[in-house]
Amino acid sequence: MQFPKPLIPGTLVRRYKRFLADVTLESGETITAHCANPGAMTGLADPGIPVWLSLSDDPKRKLKYSLEVVQVDDGAGPCCVGINTSHPNRIVEAAIGAGAIPQLAGYETMRREVRYGTNSRIDLLLESEGRPPCYVEVKNVHLVRQTALAEFPDSVTARGAKHLAELAKMAQSGARAVMFYLVQRGDCADFQLAADIDPAYAQAFAAARDAGVEAICYACNVSPEAILLGGPVPLRV
Known part of the structure; x- marks a missing residue:
């Protein structure tokens, strides 16, 4: 971007x-x-x-x-x-469209803000004939409390836990469900959940993973000129 x-x-x-x-x-x-x-x-x-x-x-x-x-x-x-949380969805959407995220490549169509679940909207819905739909929820990450370690969330997020529960239902129904964490910085080598900040979110994440929800994390190369997708960041579980 x-x-x-x-x-x-x-x-x-x-x-x-x-x-x-x-x-x-x-x-x-x-x-x-x-x-x-x-x-x-x-x-x-x-x-x-x-x-x-x-x-x-x-x-x-x-x-x-x-x-x-x-x-x-x-x-x-x-x-x-x-720090602008309105950008991650557009960054991920553009990267998927450019084929820059191998885990989410090969889908024929991509739609934004599609209604699903209980009064929810999925950030991105990827679809192809003959493949299960792929529901992608994007979360902005920028918290660092230890050098080179990104964490999410930086505050309690009941809405985030709800999104995980909705994704879990999609995975259990046979769809593909992905939680995509976008780190809007380039100085992090690992990513983990800040369970001490929001234990309920960490519990919802564990339940979602058990239900089949995938977790993907990528960093960004950020400058005053652009915010561009970087490379994948390993998830500490």
Whole structure:
């Protein structure tokens, strides 16, 4: 995913009320940006870190700036991290379409936001004649508490546990069900669940795996110019 326009550099002043961030631009002006991330953003919202913003031309938007990328160092050197949780679905969709994810290759059609289960929508539904449908749920990952180890979730997510239960039902019905974890950073060698943060999610994950749900994890190469799919990341179970 290439950013359509150059991002604007700045320095984070604070992130607050979940969806707001104050940033000082290189001009010295301090603006308030939209932060499209409902999670805790542990380690990614420290005052003083370098950040990059997109600027919208939409006259209806109250906040013209959006926080897109932050730079941190969790022991493996400076690393850019994508924090906009609206991007992972598009990144994975584009990668599947380009044949960049072998585990999800070979399907004839791909649809987004298809209704299924109990008042749920699957992120991506892959279909081919003669093959079971493949339900793909995408989750954004950016939490790092140990050097080179990505974790999910960074806060309690009852919605995430519900998605796992819905995928388990699809797998039990004969469909293929995949939980896809996209790490929006490139400094992680392994991935695991943050069971101490959300034990219920970890339990739901174990039950889903027992039901036949697959788990796939990929990293990203993140820069102020683009967020591109990287390589697979091993899952610690």
